[in-house]
Amino acid sequence: MKVERGRDLAKITWGSLAILACTAAMAALPWLGVTSYVRTLVYYGAYFLALGQAWNLMSGLTGYVSFAHGALAGIGAYAVVLALNADLPMVISLLIAAIAAGLASLIIGVTSLRLKGTSFTFATLFLQELVLLLVRKLPFAGGPGGIVLEEIFPLWLPHVLMIAVAGGATLLVLVFRRSRTGLRVLAMRDDEAAASAIGIDATRVKIVLFCASAAIAGLTGAVHGVFASSLFPNEVFSIDLSIIALAVPLIGGAGTALGPVLGAVIYVGLREILQVLAPNLHLTIVGVVLLLVILFMRDGIAPALGRLFRLKDRRGQVPAIAEVRA
Amino acid sequence: MSGILTVVDAHKRFGGIHAVRGVSLALNSGELLGLFGPNGAGKTTLFNMIAGLYPPTSGRIELASRDVTREPAFRRARAGIGRTFQVCRPFRGLTVAENVLAAIPPGSGVGDDRARAREILDAVGLLPKAEDAAGSLTLGMLKRLEVARALALEPKLLLLDEPLAGLTASETSDLLGFIQGLKARASIILVDHNVRQSLGVCDRAIVMDAGAVIASGSPDTIRRDPGVRRAYLGESAA
Numbered sequence: 281m282k283v284e285r286g287r288d289l290a291k292i293t294w295g296s297l298a299i300l301a302c303t304a305a306m307a308a309l310p311w312l313g314v315t316s317y318v319r320t321l322v323y324y325g326a327y328f329l330a331l332g333q334a335w336n337l338m339s340g341l342t343g344y345v346s347f348a349h350g351a352l353a354g355i356g357a358y359a360v361v362l363a364l365n366a367d368l369p370m371v372i373s374l375l376i377a378a379i380a381a382g383l384a385s386l387i388i389g390v391t392s393l394r395l396k397g398t399s400f401t402f403a404t405l406f407l408q409e410l411v412l413l414l415v416r417k418l419p420f421a422g423g424p425g426g427i428v429l430e431e432i433f434p435l436w437l438p439h440v441l442m443i444a445v446a447g448g449a450t451l452l453v454l455v456f457r458r459s460r461t462g463l464r465v466l467a468m469r470d471d472e473a474a475a476s477a478i479g480i481d482a483t484r485v486k487i488v489l490f491c492a493s494a495a496i497a498g499l500t501g502a503v504h505g506v507f508a509s510s511l512f513p514n515e516v517f518s519i520d521l522s523i524i525a526l527a528v529p530l531i532g533g534a535g536t537a538l539g540p541v542l543g544a545v546i547y548v549g550l551r552e553i554l555q556v557l558a559p560n561l562h563l564t565i566v567g568v569v570l571l572l573v574i575l576f577m578r579d580g581i582a583p584a585l586g587r588l589f590r591l592k593d594r595r596g597q598v599p600a601i602a603e604v605r606a
Numbered sequence: 607m608s609g610i611l612t613v614v615d616a617h618k619r620f621g622g623i624h625a626v627r628g629v630s631l632a633l634n635s636g637e638l639l640g641l642f643g644p645n646g647a648g649k650t651t652l653f654n655m656i657a658g659l660y661p662p663t664s665g666r667i668e669l670a671s672r673d674v675t676r677e678p679a680f681r682r683a684r685a686g687i688g689r690t691f692q693v694c695r696p697f698r699g700l701t702v703a704e705n706v707l708a709a710i711p712p713g714s715g716v717g718d719d720r721a722r723a724r725e726i727l728d729a730v731g732l733l734p735k736a737e738d739a740a741g742s743l744t745l746g747m748l749k750r751l752e753v754a755r756a757l758a759l760e761p762k763l764l765l766l767d768e769p770l771a772g773l774t775a776s777e778t779s780d781l782l783g784f785i786q787g788l789k790a791r792a793s794i795i796l797v798d799h800n801v802r803q804s805l806g807v808c809d810r811a812i813v814m815d816a817g818a819v820i821a822s823g824s825p826d827t828i829r830r831d832p833g834v835r836r837a838y839l840g841e842s843a844a
């Protein structure tokens with residue numbers, strides 16, 4: 281078990297170092313003279329990664345599928361623009377955005393997470409619709425015409441913030457998954473009744489995780505609000521973003537830290553190609569890719585790769601039966 | 607001897623099915639109680655009510671004089687009830703060691719929890735399988751993993767639901783010996799549908815049929831009970 285713990289610790293250490301190095305490199309891009317095309321591509325990669333990891337923290341680890349992460353990000357975007365327009369400082373505004381999304385998640389979390397996964401999924405769909413309806417009706421939210429950020433921030437600011445959120449969320453999933461609490465969450469995903477028989481308060485775990493996950497989604501949306509600077513409710517609260525938030529981790533490997541990274545890279549690549557070739561079909565094609573991944577790799581690309589490499593590992597260490605006999 | 611568990615007139619109905627009909631029992635600490643009865647007698651349902659998987663339709667359940675009738679399963683587990691499932695329910699995505707580690711209360715001890723998990727696995731003979739996926743175990747191993755996971759809670763009361771079913775003869779005698787050794791640590795209720803194989807290790811036993819207790823007392827009393835003899839020990843009504 282010492283070995284096992286050593287292996288776990290090594291994975292966390294090397295994984296964290298890799299994440300920090302990537303985060304630093306990507307955050308430095310605005311000063312490294314890369315083209316704005318590359319910088320924008322990296323920004324969107326980080327945006328979808330942050331959103332995907334937020335979804336992953338809840339749905340990937342518990343198996344309770346959320347369709348609300350786009351809407352939660354939208355709440356963050358609206359909150360940050362309203363707060364900044366009220367002359368609040370950036371840090372406070374981002375905090376308000378995260379809290380707003382967290383609070384919104386509690387409404388569905390507390391009411392539906394006692395129940396089965398399908399009730400939760402329907403509740404998240406309901407939230408998505410409810411928020412769109414509210415934002416279009418509420419006077420201070422600008423109605424169907426949306427709202428505009430009054431102050432213009434330098435482009436590097438949302439870039440650096442988004443990379444930091446994406447890197448931080450990935451780090452959080454990496455470390456949490458291998459923590460004792462993370463282990464108990466994975467046990468719960470496998471069998472909730474058996475988990476409660478070993479003292480796990482499943483409802484509480486799910487509510488807390490969903491709230492944390494929503495806060496990250498809200499923060500992600502907030503940073504994107506600063507980036508986009510004008511918000512239209514039909515865009516911000518379209519179901520598309522919620523679908524991307526779940527497609528990214530599912531393609532790459534839900535419940536793993538690496539999965540959403542792969543998923544985000546693949547999705548951003550696909551999106552670039554399809555925006556030229558078939559802009560209207562892009563979510564349909566993402567759906568097809570997702571189906572293919574599920575069909576051929578079951579649980580996403582990262583776990584499939586893991587199995588492949590572990591197999592090679594074993595072959596390297598343990599002699600095959602034929603060799604033993606010879 | 608102090609009472610660890612008291613069940614008072616517990617009933618359970620599933621729609622039209624009256625699965626448990628007024629069962630009462632008391633368990634003293636350090637006692638091994640056998641719970642016997644044919645399939646469908648209501649043994650598992652009684653366990654589920656004691657462990658809190660669902661509440662009784664009526665009746666009361668007390669753990670060490672505390673009324674836990676309405677408490678959820680996780681709270682009863684924390685209060686000291688460990689249970690196994692008749693149909694094994696391992697966490698299939700975790701390794702064998704992780705299954706046990708997950709059940710050790712977080713932040714409870716000063717010691718090394720991973721070492722503790724290994725100790726428990728060693729005790730049930732699963733240490734060589736520690737790093738294997740739980741989903742890959744044979745039935746005999748899964749039954750032992752169920753016991754190991756329940757033991758990780760350091761329960762005061764251990765509910766074992768047919769841990770011997772489906773095991774080979776040697777596995778059965780090993781596990782039975784092991785269970786007997788656990789009496790020093792916990793009070794135990796052992797469910798078996800085979801009276802003969804485990805009555806010998808019990809301090810006391812209860813026999814259920816069709817949701818009700820039809821006999822209870824010392825192993826000798828149970829052996830002599832005419833109803834039990836008819837139903838289980840293969841004797842004709844004499």
Ligand SMILES: Nc1ncnc2c1ncn2[C@@H]1O[C@H](COP(=O)(O)OP(=O)(O)O)[C@@H](O)[C@H]1O
Nearest residue numbers: 620623625643644645646647648649650651652
């Ligand atoms: N969840 C349930 N829903 C409906 N009927 C059930 C349920 N659980 C058990 N029963 C019924 O209750 C009776 C007792 O079952 P059970 O407690 O599993 O018996 P045993 O464990 O003694 O074999 C059976 O008739 C069974 O079909």
Ligand SMILES: [Mg+2]
Nearest residue numbers: 649650651692
């Ligand atoms: Mg049963």
